[in-house]
Amino acid sequence: xxxxxxxxxxxxxxxxxxxxxxxxxxxxxxxxxxxxxxxxxxxxxxxxxxxxxxxxxxxxxxxxxxxxxxxxxxxxxxxxxxxxxxxxxxxxxxxxxxxxxxxxxxxxxxxxxxxxxxxxxxxxxxxxxxxxxxxxxxxxxxxxxxxxxxxxxxxxxxxxxxxxxxxxxxxxxxxxxxxxxxxxxxxxxxxxxxxxxxxxxxxxxxxxxxxxxxxxxxxxxxxxxxxxxxxxxxxxxxxxxxxxxxxxxxxxxxxxxxxxxxxxxxxxxxxxxxxxxxxxxxxxxxxxxxxxxxxxxxxxxxxxxxxxxxxxxxxxxxxxxxxxxxxxxxxxxxxxxxxxxxxxxxxxxxxxxxxxxxxxxxxxxxxxxxxxxxxxxxxxxxxxxxxxxxxxxxxxxxxxxxxxxxxxxxxxxxxxxxxxxxxxxxxxxxxxxxxxxxxxxxxxxxxxxxxxxxxxxxxxxxxxxxxxxxxxxxxxxxxxxxxxxxxxxxxxxxxxxxxxxxxxxxxxxxxxxxxxxxxxxxxxxxx
Amino acid sequence: xxxxxxxxxxxxxxxxxxxxxxxxxxxxxxxxxxxxxxxxxxxxxxxxxxxxxxxxxxxxxxxxxxxxxxxxxxxxxxxxxxxxxxxxxxxxxxxxxxxxxxxxxxxxxxxxxxxxxxxxxxxxxxxxxxxxxxxxxxxxxxxxxxxxxxxxxxxxxxxxxxxxxxxxxxxxxxxxxxxxxxxxxxxxxxxxxxxxxxxxxxxxxxxxxxxxxxxxxxxxxxxxxxxxxxxxxxxxxxxxxxxxxxxxxxxxxxxxxxxxxxxxxxxxxxxxxxxxxxxxxxxxxxxxxxxxxxxxxxxxxxxxxxxxxxxxxxxxxxxxxxxxxxxxxxxxxxxxxxxxxxxxxxxxxxxxxxxxxxxxxxxxxxxxxxxxxxxxxxxxxxxxxxxxxxxxxxxxxxxxxxxxxxxxxxxxxxxxxxxxxxxxxxxxxxxxxxxxxxxxxxxxxxxxxxxxxx
Ligand code: SF4
Ligand code: SF4
Numbered sequence: 005x006x007x008x009x010x011x012x013x014x015x016x017x018x019x020x021x022x023x024x025x026x027x028x029x030x031x032x033x034x035x036x037x038x039x040x041x042x043x044x045x046x047x048x049x050x051x052x053x054x055x056x057x058x059x060x061x062x063x064x065x066x067x068x069x070x071x072x073x074x075x076x077x078x079x080x081x082x083x084x085x086x087x088x089x090x091x092x093x094x095x096x097x098x099x100x101x102x103x104x105x106x107x108x109x110x111x112x113x114x115x116x117x118x119x120x121x122x123x124x125x126x127x128x129x130x131x132x133x134x135x136x137x138x139x140x141x142x143x144x145x146x147x148x149x150x151x152x153x154x155x156x157x158x159x160x161x162x163x164x165x166x167x168x169x170x171x172x173x174x175x176x177x178x179x180x181x182x183x184x185x186x187x188x189x190x191x192x193x194x195x196x197x198x199x200x201x202x203x204x205x206x207x208x209x210x211x212x213x214x215x216x217x218x219x220x221x222x223x224x225x226x227x228x229x230x231x232x233x234x235x236x237x238x239x240x241x242x243x244x245x246x247x248x249x250x251x252x253x254x255x256x257x258x259x260x261x262x263x264x265x266x267x268x269x270x271x272x273x274x275x276x277x278x279x280x281x282x283x284x285x286x287x288x289x290x291x292x293x294x295x296x297x298x299x300x301x302x303x304x305x306x307x308x309x310x311x312x313x314x315x316x317x318x319x320x321x322x323x324x325x326x327x328x329x330x331x332x333x334x335x336x337x338x339x340x341x342x343x344x345x346x347x348x349x350x351x352x353x354x355x356x357x358x359x360x361x362x363x364x365x366x367x368x369x370x371x372x373x374x375x376x377x378x379x380x381x382x383x384x385x386x387x388x389x390x391x392x393x394x395x396x397x398x399x400x401x402x403x404x405x406x407x408x409x410x411x412x413x414x415x416x417x418x419x420x421x422x423x424x425x426x427x428x429x430x431x432x433x434x435x436x437x438x439x440x441x442x443x444x445x446x447x448x449x450x451x452x453x454x455x456x457x458x459x460x461x462x463x464x465x466x467x468x469x470x471x472x473x474x475x476x477x478x479x480x481x482x483x484x485x486x487x488x489x490x491x492x493x494x495x496x497x498x499x500x501x502x503x504x505x506x507x508x509x510x511x512x513x514x515x516x517x518x519x520x521x522x523x524x525x526x527x528x529x530x531x
Numbered sequence: 532x533x534x535x536x537x538x539x540x541x542x543x544x545x546x547x548x549x550x551x552x553x554x555x556x557x558x559x560x561x562x563x564x565x566x567x568x569x570x571x572x573x574x575x576x577x578x579x580x581x582x583x584x585x586x587x588x589x590x591x592x593x594x595x596x597x598x599x600x601x602x603x604x605x606x607x608x609x610x611x612x613x614x615x616x617x618x619x620x621x622x623x624x625x626x627x628x629x630x631x632x633x634x635x636x637x638x639x640x641x642x643x644x645x646x647x648x649x650x651x652x653x654x655x656x657x658x659x660x661x662x663x664x665x666x667x668x669x670x671x672x673x674x675x676x677x678x679x680x681x682x683x684x685x686x687x688x689x690x691x692x693x694x695x696x697x698x699x700x701x702x703x704x705x706x707x708x709x710x711x712x713x714x715x716x717x718x719x720x721x722x723x724x725x726x727x728x729x730x731x732x733x734x735x736x737x738x739x740x741x742x743x744x745x746x747x748x749x750x751x752x753x754x755x756x757x758x759x760x761x762x763x764x765x766x767x768x769x770x771x772x773x774x775x776x777x778x779x780x781x782x783x784x785x786x787x788x789x790x791x792x793x794x795x796x797x798x799x800x801x802x803x804x805x806x807x808x809x810x811x812x813x814x815x816x817x818x819x820x821x822x823x824x825x826x827x828x829x830x831x832x833x834x835x836x837x838x839x840x841x842x843x844x845x846x847x848x849x850x851x852x853x854x855x856x857x858x859x860x861x862x863x864x865x866x867x868x869x870x871x872x873x874x875x876x877x878x879x880x881x882x883x884x885x886x887x888x889x890x891x892x893x894x895x896x897x898x899x900x901x902x903x904x905x906x907x908x909x910x911x912x913x914x915x916x917x918x919x920x921x922x923x924x925x926x927x928x929x930x931x932x933x934x935x936x937x938x939x940x941x942x943x944x945x946x947x948x949x950x951x952x953x954x955x956x957x958x959x960x961x962x963x964x965x966x967x968x969x970x971x972x973x974x975x976x977x978x979x980x981x982x983x984x985x
Pocket of ligand 2 (some may be wrong): 068270272273351352355
């Protein structure tokens with residue numbers, strides 16, 4: 005492994021000067037992480053013309069965070085495309101007790117036409133809300149704006165307010181036009197603000213329904229991930245108040261304020277809510293990672309430490325032991341196949357980090373990792389947040405200021421206890437990805453197509469783990485490729501059983517006989 | 532599944548629930564991929580480009596490359612000229628395509644970026660080309676976008692050529708899979724007729740596995756051929772919605788007469804396609820094609836009792852639907868509901884005329900959505916559903932055999948390699964349809980009625 009400066013420079017040389025200056029700041033070779041913090045640039049504009057894998061604010065807001073809420077109808081106000089592409093494409097699964105209250109299979113769009121662009125689309129939107137209420141009778145509705153809506157100035161907030169008066173159900177408006185911010189990240193933030201303002205805290209509950217009540221944040225139930233986590237948590241004796249947002253609902257989200265602890269899986273997409281919940285309701289958050297066996301174990305132990313209950317701790321250990329006994333022998337066979345291989349790991353906001361532990365357990369080294377739309381703290385840790393300079397693009401995303409709720413604020417643990425715990429567990433803290441990476445490995449922010457090709461040539465990874473847009477690029481090079489956004493229609497990959505499933509899928513990619521046919525026999529044996 | 536869709540029809544006036552169309556740029560992007568060494572470029576914010584690439588990738592399971600002007604709020608306020616110029620510079624320096632095909636998005640259309648005037652001051656390297664099409668997503672559908680980019684090719688590349696026309700035909704295949712384009716080309720080669728096909732995505736979105744990635748694979752229409760299309764004897768536009776505009780423009784610009792035909796799906800439309808070529812080039816149809824046709828008729832006769840009189844609901848893109856409706860009628864089936872998401876009064880008229888001539892009662896709808904189609908089915912069940920992947924929810928909800936056809940098909944593989952056009956394509960369609968119906972018959976059969984031979 006290890007990359008020579010000169011190889012890196014050779015890649016940069018191929019860029020026009022301006023692009024080179026920019027991209028250099030987004031790429032670093034990990035050096036002695038115990039000594040000093042390394043700085044990387046992130047969450048800045050994509051260079052025009054660069055083939056990026058990034059999406060837009062709308063994708064982050066409706067596509068990632070709002071979309072999975074199953075008992076709400078999500079109206080997309082805009083031309084047909086945006087709504088259409090965000091329709092069922094994330095593989096976020098949901099079960100609903102009442103099948104009439106699961107709207108995930110519906111895609112509702114105002115399908116703006118030219119006349120709406122010219123004369124405004126407000127009437128159309130309120131008409132659409134009326135029809136949605138009549139047809140679906142949802143518990144609540146969201147409205148997400150796409151690019152042209154912001155430009156022509158439709159006041160979606162006013163329309164939502166009026167409609168809410170009229171229909172007596174919450175109707176939340178999200179100004180998540182695609183051009184806001186520099187990536188999906190802006191949309192996560194906008195969605196977080198909206199859920200916090202419009203839903204959380206509106207429920208009847210004032211007390212936690214159970215001693216070990218928790219919320220699960222930043223888990224989107226791709227391929228059934230959160231059901232595996234649910235199985236584990238229930239098995240140990242936790243009570244899940246509100247899943248956010250995979251398999252989540254308006255009804256459960258309302259009461260998120262009563263939980264004793266918030267777990268944060270995907271830090272990037274939901275750290276805003278985690279912070280706000282702490283300020284407003286006094287609930288601390290714990291950074292967890294349920295991808296990988298050891299990560300899952302660590303997370304469970306951290307949770308047990310937080311609650312500090314002897315029986316809970318004991319049940320945790322028993323559960324872990326039982327699961328390990330079941331999965332270890334199976335993992336062993338896959339490990340034999342994967343041992344010594346290397347991986348690229350370039351995904352959205354958190355998986356770029358989360359999967360590295362699991363790869364390690366399979367005997368694989370991650371030689372390059374990166375995020376599509378992270379901020380510096382996802383790489384460097386939360387302590388650098390105060391140092392992050394806000395640029396114009398980030399300033400455009402309103403920060404929601406919350407204060408302790410007069411009635412519902414309840415300090416879940418004392419400041420002293422919190423301090424004490426923070427020395428042991430990542431409570432209200434996230435260390436970032438770089439910390440855990442090996443020296444010599446590469447970190448690349450917003451990896452683009454050109455760099456993907458070049459780095460694959462240089463590092464020759466055995467596995468390429470990324471999204472659908474670049475998956476087939478690697479595969480054409482004869483490198484097995486795994487989608488870490490949508491899992492190639494497989495999953496779940498989280499928790500104990502998920503780790504096994506993942507190892508199985510990756511091993512399958514390595515041993516598949518299909519790779520042997522790439523070179524035709526006449527090329528191997530010329531006349 | 533779709534439990535909230537009520538049976539009683541609801542008067543809906545605005546918007547769409549479960550659309551049967553999508554926006555223009557994805558069609559434009561697909562068309563642009565049909566030029567050799569062309570990089571499609573989406574002028575707008577990068578989210579659109581990302582969605583279009585993902586969606587095309589899911590359908591074709593091949594890398595789909597396209598760049599974006601990556602707007603942020605500033606560009607949206609001050610106009611995107613600077614972003615586009617920077618993009619052009621970066622794209623040619625870093626990726627080195629021969630040609631860039633710029634299309635707009637709803638954002639750049641709304642702010643009114645004037646692409647031709649931006650391009651007139653952009654630095655385009657020697658020997659390289661930039662073409663463009665205006666593709667506002669609040670007009671038409673992905674089919675309109677495909678049509679606009681195809682028209683853009685004529686607009687930007689074709690020069691009024693020689694008066695003297697060559698013995699060659701232009702073929703605009705429309706929004707079909709590369710497998711279909713290959714089949715159309717094969718028929719033309721069997722006929723021995725010189726042709727120029729554009730866009731031509733064969734070899735681009737179905738490129739072979741070689742162990743080497745090529746950003747610009749071998750396939751695609753060559754720019755010089757597209758330029759030469761002005762000298763062709765005539766143009767065959769396959770599919771009114773996707774192809775006729777470009778053919779008409781070619782006529783206005785270079786006096787190349789257009790013939791607009793149905794997408795050659797099924798026996799009649801294929802016959803028409805071949806007859807048009809035969810008559811214009813005064814040429815015999817080779818035995819190979821006649822043999823295929825004979826085989827197809829043989830199969831149709833052999834199997835007619837499997838589907839005769841069965842009711843079908845079909846949805847998708849207008850050109851595919853008109854051709855498919857005709858084919859279903861030739862099989863003796865009943866296209867009970869035919870719905871497209873794309874707008875077009877002409878579509879409704881054409882299908883209605885066909886149904887009427889066949890004495891079949893059916894509901895026809897342009898600019899409809901799948902919610903409406905589902906409601907129709909709830910009120911009058913059908914034996915078969917034909918449409919893209921999104922139909923699987925209705926198929927499951929109503930327990931109807933389902934054949935995947937059109938764009939996008941994201942949950943099955945191989946479809947984009949195999950044709951549905953021509954006589955061979957028709958054979959394949961029959962296999963798919965009868966397979967779906969007979970699998971269902973077997974599944975539902977009582978044990979004592981479960982049969983080995985037909
Ligand atoms: S913003 Fe417009 S062009 Fe982009 S995906 Fe949405 S509808 Fe399509
Ligand atoms: S893990 Fe990545 S892809 Fe998933 S929600 Fe978080 S940021 Fe998005």
